[in-house]
Amino acid sequence: MASTAASIRGAASRRTTFRQRIVLLVLSMTRPSLLRGIIALATFVLLWQIGSTWHTWTGFRLPWIGTVPPPTEVFAIWAGLLGKWGYWQSWYLSFTRVFSGFIAAMLVGIPLGLGMAVNRLFYDMTFPPFEILRPIPPLAWVPASLIFWPTQELSIAFVTFLGAFFAIVINVLGGAKSIDVRYLRAAQSMGAKRWHLFWRVVLPGTLPSIFVGAAVGMGITWEVVVAAEMISTGGRGGGGGLGFFIWNSYLGGSLPQIVVGMISIGVAGYMSSSLIRRLGYWLMPWRRLF
Amino acid sequence: MQATGVKPLIAQPQSRFSAQGSRQTTGALSIRNVSKAYDPIGINVLAVNNCSMEIAPGEVCMIVGPSGCGKTTLLNAIAGFHSISEGEIWLDGELLCGPDKPKAEPGADRVVVFQNGALFPWKTLIENVAYGPVVQGRLSRGDALEKAYEMMVGAGLGDLIDKYPGEVSSGMARRAEIVRALINDPKVLLLDEPYRSMDELTKSVMHEALLEMYDRTKVTIFFITHDLEEAIFLGSRVYVMTTRPCSLKKVVDVNLPRPRDYRILSSEQFRLLVKETEDAVHEEAQKAFEAGERELA
Numbered sequence: 001m002a003s004t005a006a007s008i009r010g011a012a013s014r015r016t017t018f019r020q021r022i023v024l025l026v027l028s029m030t031r032p033s034l035l036r037g038i039i040a041l042a043t044f045v046l047l048w049q050i051g052s053t054w055h056t057w058t059g060f061r062l063p064w065i066g067t068v069p070p071p072t073e074v075f076a077i078w079a080g081l082l083g084k085w086g087y088w089q090s091w092y093l094s095f096t097r098v099f100s101g102f103i104a105a106m107l108v109g110i111p112l113g114l115g116m117a118v119n120r121l122f123y124d125m126t127f128p129p130f131e132i133l134r135p136i137p138p139l140a141w142v143p144a145s146l147i148f149w150p151t152q153e154l155s156i157a158f159v160t161f162l163g164a165f166f167a168i169v170i171n172v173l174g175g176a177k178s179i180d181v182r183y184l185r186a187a188q189s190m191g192a193k194r195w196h197l198f199w200r201v202v203l204p205g206t207l208p209s210i211f212v213g214a215a216v217g218m219g220i221t222w223e224v225v226v227a228a229e230m231i232s233t234g235g236r237g238g239g240g241g242l243g244f245f246i247w248n249s250y251l252g253g254s255l256p257q258i259v260v261g262m263i264s265i266g267v268a269g270y271m272s273s274s275l276i277r278r279l280g281y282w283l284m285p286w287r288r289l290f
Numbered sequence: 291m292q293a294t295g296v297k298p299l300i301a302q303p304q305s306r307f308s309a310q311g312s313r314q315t316t317g318a319l320s321i322r323n324v325s326k327a328y329d330p331i332g333i334n335v336l337a338v339n340n341c342s343m344e345i346a347p348g349e350v351c352m353i354v355g356p357s358g359c360g361k362t363t364l365l366n367a368i369a370g371f372h373s374i375s376e377g378e379i380w381l382d383g384e385l386l387c388g389p390d391k392p393k394a395e396p397g398a399d400r401v402v403v404f405q406n407g408a409l410f411p412w413k414t415l416i417e418n419v420a421y422g423p424v425v426q427g428r429l430s431r432g433d434a435l436e437k438a439y440e441m442m443v444g445a446g447l448g449d450l451i452d453k454y455p456g457e458v459s460s461g462m463a464r465r466a467e468i469v470r471a472l473i474n475d476p477k478v479l480l481l482d483e484p485y486r487s488m489d490e491l492t493k494s495v496m497h498e499a500l501l502e503m504y505d506r507t508k509v510t511i512f513f514i515t516h517d518l519e520e521a522i523f524l525g526s527r528v529y530v531m532t533t534r535p536c537s538l539k540k541v542v543d544v545n546l547p548r549p550r551d552y553r554i555l556s557s558e559q560f561r562l563l564v565k566e567t568e569d570a571v572h573e574e575a576q577k578a579f580e581a582g583e584r585e586l587a
Contacts, residue, residue, distance in 0.1 A: 185371055186408035190422035190474055191398035200425065204412040286412050286454040 045071050069256040074263070077256040090261075091268065093241040094229065097153075098221045098272065101160025105217060109165050110210060113172025118202060130169065138163040138224045142231055152239070156228045163224035164217030171216065175209020176202055208287060211280040218276055222269045242268065316382055317477040317510030319345040319368070324377035325535075326363050337363040339535035340377070345478075347382075348508040352525035354515055354571055356578035360536030361514045365480050368512065370396035381477060398422055401471035402480045406487070407463050409455040415466045416442060416451035422474040438473060444506075445469050445499065461492045465499055472507060481513045485520070494552055497523055505549050518571060522546075522563045523555060530570040533578035540570045 028034065049072065051065035061067075081087040116123045116130075138159050145155040179202060187201045229243025246261035281288065326338040337360040345351045353361050366372040368379055373392035378385060386394035401422070409418045419438035423429035429437065442451055447466055455463050464484055471479055485493050501524065504511065515521050521528045528542040544563060546554055554560055 180408070182404050182406065182408040183410060185369070185396070185402065186404065186410075187421070187425070188371075188396040189369055189398070189400065189402040189480075190470070191426040193425075196425050200421075201410070204410070207412070284412070286456060 067255075069259060074256045074259045077254075078260045078263075081257075081260060087245070090240060090242045090245040091264065094225055094243065094265075094268065097156050097160055097225050097229075097241065098218075098268075101157050101162075101225070102164045102214075102218060102221050104157075104161045105164035105168055105221075106214065108161075109168035109213070109217075110172055113169040113213075114176055114198075114202065114206065116169075116173050117176030117206075118198065130166075134166045134170070138220070139227055139231075142228060146232070152232050156225065156232060156241075159228045160221050160225045163220040164214075167217040167220055168210070168213040171209045171213030172206060175206040175212070178209075179205040207284055208280075211276065211284070214276050214280075215273055218272050219269065222265060222272065226265060315347055317345075317347045317349075318380075318382050319343075319351075319478055319510060319512065320378075320380040321345075321364070321368075322378045322380070324364070324367065324379060325375050326360070326367060326372070327375045336535035338367075338374075339537045341531075341537045342377075343529060343538055345510060345512065346526075348510055350504060350511045350513065350524055350526045352513050352515060352521035352528045353531060354518060354521050354528060354567065355531030355536065355539075356533045356571075356575045357516070359531055359534050359574070359578065361531055362482055364536065365402070365482055365512065365514060367394065368478070369400055369402045369480055370394035398426055398474040399477045400480055401474050401476045402482065403464070403467050403471050403484045405483045407455075407460065407467055407484075409463055409467055409470070411455050414452050414454055415447065415458065415463075418455070419466060419470045419473055421470065426474070434473075438469075441469050441473055442466070445503065459492075460488060461496055464488075464496060468500065468503065472503060472509065476509060478510045478512055481511065483514050483516065486516070493517075493520070498551065500524065501548075501550060518564055518567050519555065522560060522567065523550065528563075528567055530567060530574070533574045533581060539574060540567075542567050542570075 048065070048068070049070050051062055052068045052070040055061040055066055112126070116126055141159050141162055142155070145158045146152065149155040149158055183201050183205060184197060187197055192200065225241065226243035226246070229239070229241040230247045232239065242261055242265050245264075246258055249255075249257035249261055321341060321343040324338055324341045325336065328335045328337055341364065343351075353364070355361050363372060367374045367387065368381075370386070370393060374387055375392070376389070378388035379394065380386065381399065385391070386400075409415070410421070413421065416435060416438050419442060420429075420431070420434035423434040423437065424431055439448075439451060442448055445465055445468075447462065447469065450458055450462060450466070455466075458466070468479075468481075468484070485496050488496065497520065504524075511524075513521075513524065518528075522542075522544055525544050527544060529538060530540040530542065531537065532539045542563060546557075546559060546563075
């Protein structure tokens with residue numbers, strides 16, 4: 001009897017062993033979608049190479065793409081930068097800003113959205129100001145926050161926070177409000193009290209929307225951080241980051257280095273959103289079916 | 291039979307696990323002169339009008355009536371999801387709702403199984419089944435899972451314990467949902483058209499499964515349906531309701547022997563009972579239809 005109980009509990013918790021994980025990892029490498037992804041990227045780089053070097057073979061410079069440095073040049077510069085401390089410093093600074101703003105937005109936004117969804121009075125008191133502040137683009141906050149916050153670092157973090165905050169709150173609010181009343185009633189009729197309804201029905205029911213909000217918010221955060229870094233180059237302290245890296249390359253007139261900065265942001269953004277996807281996959285096992 | 295539920299019965303002990311034999315003494319549901327008026331923007335709509343029913347302990351009470359007649363309103367009042375405007379509802383001598391307390395407190399003694407199913411999609415079937423005892427603090431998580439496992443094996447769900455509701459067929463999901471209700475050892479099981487969207491074959495399997503569970507537990511069942519054959523096949527009594535506002539029109543006693551199986555469907559007695567119910571229901575359906583026509587005109 002004890003062993004059945006243990007096996008039930010083991011099965012119910014759905015743990016995968018280390019070996020199973022290795023097998024899954026290898027399988028995921030051989031999956032066609034990964035191969036297609038690699039081919040797609042290679043094709044993109046190849047077309048870029050042909051496009052930007054077209055004039056060297058035909059004498060005719062293609063518009064736009066003809067002025068972009070070819071990947072060979074960009075990757076050469078990039079390879080040189082990989083060993084430089086300053087380049088990684090830019091990564092570090094931008095990542096720190098993105099994540100501090102983003103995590104703060106999650107910590108404030110999720111409870112706020114849930115509170116607005118479950119309490120009518122709280123909703124009535126918070127939604128109007130929220131809706132008026134929401135359409136203000138985060139970048140419009142830059143001057144005010146530079147004046148308001150003591151350091152430039154805090155101003156940048158605040159603006160990134162705003163970028164993610166509104167997306168998270170609006171998604172959490174919508175998700176929590178659209179939970180089917182059947183689930184709440186079913187839980188009530190099985191004896192769940194208010195507290196349980198919140199933790200065991202509202203929260204898991206909102207989780208998918210929380211992750212939608214997080215994914216959208218993360219995208220906005222990267223947009224905002226780069227712009228904020230570009231604007232805030234002049235002041236004392238702060239500065240740096242991938243946005244500053246691009247701006248500095250522009251001032252220095254190094255076109256390939258601008259492209260390196262752009263691609264770096266693309267890679268950083270991809271890493272951030274795949275981190276959120278992994279987290280969602282791990283936290284919402286029931287969504288793996290779809 | 292009719293008079294059983296009227297006066298408070300003996301107070302029930304806390305645990306009714308071991309009381310399998312005395313099961314039929316709990317679950318008397320008494321609905322007395324209940325009315326329910328909805329009041330959207332000042333226009334009073336009477337959904338239930340002076341409805342009285344006495345449901346005996348262990349009775350399978352089948353409620354049939356035209357669409358939108360207020361059957362679900364009645365169920366929601368018993369479950370404690372809605373208030374009532376007049377009358378009283380008693381369960382085993384305990385006042386659920388009445389003039390001083392228009393809305394009953396939802397509780398695990400009256401578990402609901404919903405029309406479209408309400409298994410939590412974020413829990414596996416076994417976690418869904420174990421939910422009630424855990425949330426009530428009656429069993430530890432481990433004990434609840436163990437009991438859930440036993441019950442699911444008994445209901446033929448032993449292979450599916452670790453599946454999520456999205457992974458199983460609607461028939462299996464509904465069966466798990468009924469087990470999830472029964473694990474709470476309810477006095478009344480409230481079913482709101484649980485098999486509505488199922489095909490006939492699945493339905494007949496589900497019916498037999500429900501009857502089997504009923505024969506084991508003898509829990510009082512309050513079952514809303516549109517399907518007359520279902521009503522007579524499963525029910526001890528069929529309550530035919532009038533069109534809106536809902537009140538009791540006719541009670542048909544189903545004196546078919548138990549345990550029942552599908553062969554009873556072709557018996558003469560079964561056909562006669564269907565005929566008897568059909569006449570009453572048809573009359574109300576006609577009225578409902580005509581009322582609908584008038585509203586549209």
